[in-house]
Amino acid sequence: MKFADRLNRLGGETAFAVGAEAGALAREGKKIYPFHLGDLNITTPQNIIDAAYKAMNDGKTGYCPTGGILELREALAQDVGKARGIDYTPDSVSVQPGGKPIIGKFMQVVMNEGDEVLYPNPGYPIYESQITYFGGVPKPYRLMETDAGFVIDMDDLISNITPKTCAIVYNNFHNPLGAKSTDEEMKQLADLCIKNDLYVLSDEAYFDILYEGTGKSIASLPGMEERTLILYTFSKKYAMTGWRLGAGIGPADLIKHISTLNVNAESCTTHFIQWAGVEALTGPQEPSKAIIEELRGRLDTAYDALTAIPGVKVHKPDCTFYLFPNVTGAMKMMNISDVEEFRKIMLKETGVSFTTRKHFGTPYPGETEQYIRLAYSGINSDQIEEGLGKMKDILEDFVR
Numbered sequence: 001m002k003f004a005d006r007l008n009r010l011g012g013e014t015a016f017a018v019g020a021e022a023g024a025l026a027r028e029g030k031k032i033y034p035f036h037l038g039d040l041n042i043t044t045p046q047n048i049i050d051a052a053y054k055a056m057n058d059g060k061t062g063y064c065p066t067g068g069i070l071e072l073r074e075a076l077a078q079d080v081g082k083a084r085g086i087d088y089t090p091d092s093v094s095v096q097p098g099g100k101p102i103i104g105k106f107m108q109v110v111m112n113e114g115d116e117v118l119y120p121n122p123g124y125p126i127y128e129s130q131i132t133y134f135g136g137v138p139k140p141y142r143l144m145e146t147d148a149g150f151v152i153d154m155d156d157l158i159s160n161i162t163p164k165t166c167a168i169v170y171n172n173f174h175n176p177l178g179a180k181s182t183d184e185e186m187k188q189l190a191d192l193c194i195k196n197d198l199y200v201l202s203d204e205a206y207f208d209i210l211y212e213g214t215g216k217s218i219a220s221l222p223g224m225e226e227r228t229l230i231l232y233t234f235s236k237k238y239a240m241t242g243w244r245l246g247a248g249i250g251p252a253d254l255i256k257h258i259s260t261l262n263v264n265a266e267s268c269t270t271h272f273i274q275w276a277g278v279e280a281l282t283g284p285q286e287p288s289k290a291i292i293e294e295l296r297g298r299l300d301t302a303y304d305a306l307t308a309i310p311g312v313k314v315h316k317p318d319c320t321f322y323l324f325p326n327v328t329g330a331m332k333m334m335n336i337s338d339v340e341e342f343r344k345i346m347l348k349e350t351g352v353s354f355t356t357r358k359h360f361g362t363p364y365p366g367e368t369e370q371y372i373r374l375a376y377s378g379i380n381s382d383q384i385e386e387g388l389g390k391m392k393d394i395l396e397d398f399v400r
C-alpha cells in the first residue's frame with residue numbers, strides 16, 4: 001500500500017520506545033526503575049475525580065462548544081491571566097485535549113509552507129516533527145551548559161533568523177534541561193521577537209512545576225501578548241496526564257483559528273473532563289501543592305544520588321521534574337563513546353531506564369559532552385535511591 005508522502009516528514013517521541021524496551025524487560029522479570037517518561041505515578045486529586053463523575057451523572061456527556069465550555073474558558077482566562085499579570089478573556093482561550101495539540105495547531109495557523117520556525121535543541125521532539133510535517137523549515141537554536149546551568153545560545157539563535165523566519169518556540173521551564181530563563185534572557189528574546197516580527201509559541205507546560213519563586217511568562221513583557229500563544233496544560237500541575245486536557249491562550253484572532261481546527265478534528269474536548277478542569281482551577285489548591293512537595297522530595301533524593309556517582313555531573317534545576325546529568329566522565333570510564341550504548345548497558349545491568357540527549361533533537365556537529373535525562377515524576381524516592389545506587393555501584397567498580 002502507498003501512503004501520503006508527508007508522513008515521511010512526521011517525527012515522533014522516541015521516549016515512548018525506551019518505555020517499550022523497559023516494558024519488555026519487565027515482562028521477563030527484570031526490575032525496572034522508570035526514569036524515561038514525563039508521566040506521574042501520582043493520582044489525580046480526589047476533588048477533580050469527583051467533579052468528573054458528577055459531570056457525567058449530570059449528563060455532561062454530549063458535544064459542547066468547539067473552543068471549550070464558557071465556565072472553563074473563564075476559569076482559565078482568570079487563573080492563567082492572574083499568574084502572568086495579563087488580562088485574558090474567555091475569547092483568549094481555546095480548550096484542547098491536552099497541551100500537545102497546540103503545537104501542531106500553532107504551526108498550521110502562523111506558518112506557510114517554506115517558512116522557518118526556530119525551536120530549542122535539545123528540546124521536546126514534537127516541535128521539529130510538527131514544523132516539518134506542516135511544510136515549514138525547522139531551525140534549531142542551541143541551549144548550552146554553563147556553570148550556572150543551561151542557557152540559550154543567543155548568538156546561535158540570532159544567526160538562525162532570516163527574512164523567512166515567522167515564529168519561535170520557547171519552552172521556559174524546559175524539558176529536558178530543567179532550564180529557567182533569567183529576566184535578562186527572557187527580555188533579550190522578547191526584543192528579538194519584536195524586532196523580527198515573530199510569533200511565539202510559549203510552551204508553559206511546566207510553568208507551575210516550580211520549587212522556588214514564581215513563574216514568569218514572556219507573554220507578559222511589553223509588546224509580547226499580541227504575538228504569543230501560551231501552551232497550557234492540566235497534565236503536570238494536577239497529575240492529569242491521561243485525562244488529556246489543556247488549552248491555547250493568546251490573542252483572540254489567533255485563538256479563533258485554533259478553534260476552527262478543532263471543529264475539523266475533535267469537534268470538542270471531552271465535555272465532562274472540562275468540568276473536572278473547572279474544579280481543578282477553582283477548587284482547593286492544596287492537592288496540587290502536595291504534588292509539588294512530593295516532587296521536591298524526589299528532586300533532592302535524585303540530585304544527591306546522582307552527585308554520588310563517579311563520572312556524573314548534574315545541575316539542580318528549581319523547576320520541571322527533569323534532571324539532565326552530564327555523563328561524559330562516566331562513559332569515558334566505561335570506554336563507551338555512544339550515549340545510546342551507555343543507556344542500553346545501564347538498562348540491562350541495573351534496570352535503570354532513562355532517555356538520552358539523542359531523544360531531544362539532533363546533536364550538533366562537534367558536540368562532545370554526553371547527557372542523559374532522568375524524569376523523577378514516575379518513581380518514588382526509595383526507588384530513585386535504590387536504582388541510582390545500582391548505577392553508582394557499577395561506576396565505582398571502574399574507579400577501583
Ligand code: PLP
Pocket residue numbers: 038097098099100101124171174175203205231232233234235241245246
Ligand atoms: N510540552 C512539553 C515541553 C512537554 O514536556 C509536554 C509533555 O510532556 C507537553 C508539552 C505536552 O503535554 P500534554 O499534552 O500532556 O499537555
